[in-house]
Amino acid sequence: MDVNDVKVLLVDDEADVLDFMKYNLEKEGFWVYTARDGMEAIQLAKKINPHIIILDLMMPKLDGIETCRELRTMQEFKNTIIAFLTARDEDYSQVAGFEVGADDYITKPIKPRVFISRIRALLRRMESHSGVAKLNVGGIEIDRERYLVIKDGQEITLPRKEFELLNLLASKPGRVFKRDEILSKVWGNDTIVGDRTIDVHIRKLREKIGEDFFKTIKGIGYKFDA
Amino acid sequence: MDVNDVKVLLVDDEADVLDFMKYNLEKEGFWVYTARDGMEAIQLAKKINPHIIILDLMMPKLDGIETCRELRTMQEFKNTIIAFLTARDEDYSQVAGFEVGADDYITKPIKPRVFISRIRALLRRMESHSGVAKLNVGGIEIDRERYLVIKDGQEITLPRKEFELLNLLASKPGRVFKRDEILSKVWGNDTIVGDRTIDVHIRKLREKIGEDFFKTIKGIGYKFDA
DNA sequence: ACTCGGTTTAACCATTGCTTAACACACTCT
């Protein structure tokens, strides 16, 4: 995932800490939102749906632990990366932190280099985690681990190429993939296959998943849409 | 996108804040417009079609939140970056701000360095997100990624050549494209087609998008205009 | 070596959309 698409929600009651983190993350191209306490954080998180949430432990109204526990009860934040911000010496809190579902903790004082690389590490983890996992689009669930598709509760198993083609198209619903783009991403840059190969696979997919999902853009390529 | 092509609309009722921001942005090469209240901002925005709008929260006539809500209802500002300007302690407004479709908020007092980098971050996001993909002109949205045109909320799909022609003309609204320029850009430098080919495609576009958008300049070519 | 999915090819068909040609119209210049 491109850094420019990654939303980070920073939560701390100290304005200067917030600014410092925000400045450093934005310099790297992250998309940064901030909140001053747990309540505000939850409100904001519901609106913007961040990829990563950094929670200070000590906060008024709702502390980090409680905020995290709260967030984890909500379906939409099951796969969100949550990290705690903690003063070096209060590391007893780690235990409690992981208990409520934190993914990492970061110690204050924050050093820019370390902080950024930590965030990047979290990001990588997120990608390998939910990236491989499942993808839900238009009533269809694509399970990348098990190479199968679930539609109306029915498990549909797909051969490799068909699955990869579906996976590519469904990764950006609505977006048109050019034929040569499809070829290079599914078949590889060097392999040479006939013109009709893509069509045949599209046909198989339409047969198995449904006609309507795959739209042809003549002269350009195909798109997946609900 | 080059900074010199980026139009920023600043909206604040305090003249000195306005000047300060304007000075700093212009020094960086941005193209800056200003308005003193929400009404004026909307009027001006419709004329200049800015890429980024910075709205102060507290304004006479129409406050930032309302202005933003208003702007977001208009098709042409669906993809415009809108950020709020807010005093540090009134940041509860974030929640309301994001609710009406804001992309970011910037806290006063403004520090030039931070301000500029924030604007650049907004710009990066705009580009990586929808910058190249979508194009909004005169109430019409051209989505290059999905290969479709949206007018009055209606999705219109166009055949390849028609889409490319529209795309060319709409890329610089108001500017006249000579017939041979159109030929070389849409049909390619070498292909030779008859005189009436362009006209027919223009006709199709007028049929589907609307008569008024395509103006004929006799003896020269065509232009797209709202 | 045979079988069986899965993948690719080839041949043919169907459809779309591009281009043309013919004519109508509008405008300008003499």
Added chain:
DNA sequence: AGAGTGTGTTAAGCAATGGTTAAACCGAGT
């Protein structure tokens, strides 16, 4: 007014593109 130039309109033919099907191919596992 009439010729001349450039554009608008229409329908029809044609070429490009994608859809369909069956059969050939390929490779892993038996």
